[in-house]
Amino acid sequence: xxxxxxxxxxxxxxxxxxxxxxxxxxxxxxxxxxxxxxxxxxxxxxxxxxxxxxxxxxxxxxxxxxxxxxxxxxxxxxxxxxxxxxxxxxxxxxxxxxxxxxxxxxxxxxxxxxxxxxxxxxxxxxxxxxxxxxxxxxxxxxxxxxxxxxxxxxxxxxxxxxxxxxxxxxxxxxxxxxxxxxxxxxxxxxxxxxxxxxxxxxxxxxxxxxxxxxxxxxxxxxxxxxxxxxxxxxxxxxxxxxxxxxxxxxxxxxxxxxxxxxxxxxxxxxxxxxxxxxxxxxxxxxxxxxxxxxxxxxxxxxxxxxxxxxxxxxxxxxxxxxxxxxxxxxxxxxxxxxxxxxxxxxxxxxxxxxxxxxxxxxxxxxxxxxxxxxxxxxxxxxxxxxxxxxxxxxxxxxxxxxxxxxxxxxxxxxxxxxxxxxxxxxxxxxxxxxxxxxxxxxxxxxxxxxxxxxxxxxxxxxxxxxxxxxxxxxxxxxxxxxxxxxxxxxx
Numbered sequence: 001x002x003x004x005x006x007x008x009x010x011x012x013x014x015x016x017x018x019x020x021x022x023x024x025x026x027x028x029x030x031x032x033x034x035x036x037x038x039x040x041x042x043x044x045x046x047x048x049x050x051x052x053x054x055x056x057x058x059x060x061x062x063x064x065x066x067x068x069x070x071x072x073x074x075x076x077x078x079x080x081x082x083x084x085x086x087x088x089x090x091x092x093x094x095x096x097x098x099x100x101x102x103x104x105x106x107x108x109x110x111x112x113x114x115x116x117x118x119x120x121x122x123x124x125x126x127x128x129x130x131x132x133x134x135x136x137x138x139x140x141x142x143x144x145x146x147x148x149x150x151x152x153x154x155x156x157x158x159x160x161x162x163x164x165x166x167x168x169x170x171x172x173x174x175x176x177x178x179x180x181x182x183x184x185x186x187x188x189x190x191x192x193x194x195x196x197x198x199x200x201x202x203x204x205x206x207x208x209x210x211x212x213x214x215x216x217x218x219x220x221x222x223x224x225x226x227x228x229x230x231x232x233x234x235x236x237x238x239x240x241x242x243x244x245x246x247x248x249x250x251x252x253x254x255x256x257x258x259x260x261x262x263x264x265x266x267x268x269x270x271x272x273x274x275x276x277x278x279x280x281x282x283x284x285x286x287x288x289x290x291x292x293x294x295x296x297x298x299x300x301x302x303x304x305x306x307x308x309x310x311x312x313x314x315x316x317x318x319x320x321x322x323x324x325x326x327x328x329x330x331x332x333x334x335x336x337x338x339x340x341x342x343x344x345x346x347x348x349x350x351x352x353x354x355x356x357x358x359x360x361x362x363x364x365x366x367x368x369x370x371x372x373x374x375x376x377x378x379x380x381x382x383x384x385x386x387x388x389x390x391x392x393x394x395x396x397x398x399x400x401x402x403x404x405x406x407x408x409x410x411x412x413x414x415x416x417x418x419x420x421x422x423x424x425x426x427x428x429x430x431x432x433x434x435x436x437x438x439x440x441x442x443x444x445x446x447x448x449x450x451x452x453x454x455x456x457x458x459x460x461x462x463x464x465x466x467x468x469x470x471x472x473x474x475x476x477x478x479x480x481x482x483x484x485x486x487x488x489x490x491x
Contacts, residue, residue: 027373034204035142037197038098038135041105041190045128046071047170047328048177050302051321052186053179054310060118068431071303073122075424076232077129080225082417083273085137086409087216095207096137099198105131106194113187141409142208147203159336170328171306175321220265220273227258228421235428274417278403283478285345287398288415290470292422294355296393297362297464298388299426304434304453305381312450313370326378330385338393347398348474350390358387359465366457370449401478426460434460 038268049056049071057064108128115121177185234251265270277284310321332348361384363462368377399415400408437452 001273032097034197034200035139037138037193037200038102038318041102041197042132042136042290044170044173044193045109045132045462046074046186047302047324048174048186050306051171051317051324051460052178052183053173053303055304055317056121056183056186060121061116061184064311065425065431065435066118068303068427069122070118070125072232072235072424072427074125074132075131075427076229078133078420079232079417081130081133081230082137082420083224083413084216084221085134085416086305086413087273088134089138089141089208090214090409093207094138095205098142098205099201101134101138102130102194102197102201103131104128105135106191106198107131109190109194110188113184122123125324133420137412140413140416142205146397169338170203171321171324172318173454175317175319178317194417214271216268217271217273220262220269223258223262223265224273227262231253232349232421232428233434234423235425244305275407276414278407278411279413281402282396282473282475283401284403285409286351286470286474286478287395287401288418290355290467291352291395291415292418293461293467293470294358294464295419295422296426296429297460297462297467298358298391299423299454300428300430300460301362301365301384303427304430304456307434308368308450308453312446312453313368314446322376323374323381326382327385327388330382331389338390340392342394342397346396346476347401347478348476351394351398351474352468352470353393354391355468356389356465357473358384358391359461359463359468361387362457362461362464366454366461368454370446398478424484428458429463430460 003135015329053067053071054064057067086096108124111124112121112128115124133473173189174186177183177189230251234248234255261487263276266274267278279288305324306320309315309323310317315323361380364380365384368380396415399411433456434452437455
């Protein structure tokens, strides 16, 4: 990897970037916004689609809960292909991989927009995921290799702010599109953003690469990818009538064997796709495992809320989009205060207490009904947005607290893979629990639908509360190198 020049004390958030020698000052200033393009595209794509789920389901003649496959297939694709993102960046360079990722994501968006049935839409979402699998991890890796650890919380928080515009604009944009245009434009909006991103990548992205990259772990990719894909498929069809109970149990056993085989393989090969030895580091283990379990609970919330608003409460797509915005506004407006919170209370206290608060907040969502005042729902969603944003910042930065620069690529791949797996499984779990409490998933009346979603909130909230057990393994001083220095720089 090409060496970074010494870090200089910044005078503004974007001045902390120390780029390769010879790069223009304009590149230095535009780099944070360039990486934010990837965050923006992905966050906009997910949130804008959530609002359009009921409309797209009606257009494709499927039940709303069946749309979980469209959402989960994308995040599953991310989970399968993210593990090789670090290797590809080391082998081919961050600039080439990042540009290819944006190109594939943009092409997948176009193909999703012209899909005529749910099967084609799922296939194109998988292609989108192949591109998305490289975008955010490689962008995050560029950040890690550019910033000192003491600057990481501040850098991640700053770059995430433009990316949070996506969740803020996505719900209302999705509502406007399905109300006044056509649902296909939900995917077409990515095309101009992707083309602009390609132009900026070739002009301003630094090209980090290893002079001698390790060989690709092909056997590991096959074992892990097929195991995760099969496990996700089992969650998708569980509760359906397409497979018998014995067939589902058989597929579940095969997926577990494949994943266990990868675990055995990873300890026997010199250059595993995912370096499981990193789990010996306490902070890394707690951050990844805790993040996985927490996101299992909260990963399905963005899928359930539009269904609750539109199918259960009878809101229009535009009203549903407006009701989703407080969460993103809270996350964006309070992002820069989070380094101070982490520095004041420490990672262990923040993660244990904040995870508990998120779980209780999800349980509180089960009280939302037709008679609930709108202002109360807005207040609950705003608080939830702050707590989840603090959770994401804490978990994402704790991952790198005790890893070396040489381990950063593998750490980023493992953390991103676990994150996407948990979101995919979270969507599937939320849909499964909701469908379990519905007498007829295709013809349930609004009250029955609200009842099913309320039961899903109870289950997801309980899962989130249980994940506090993982964070209790942290010690009081864990992550101080990251949080204390970040607070000093913000102050």
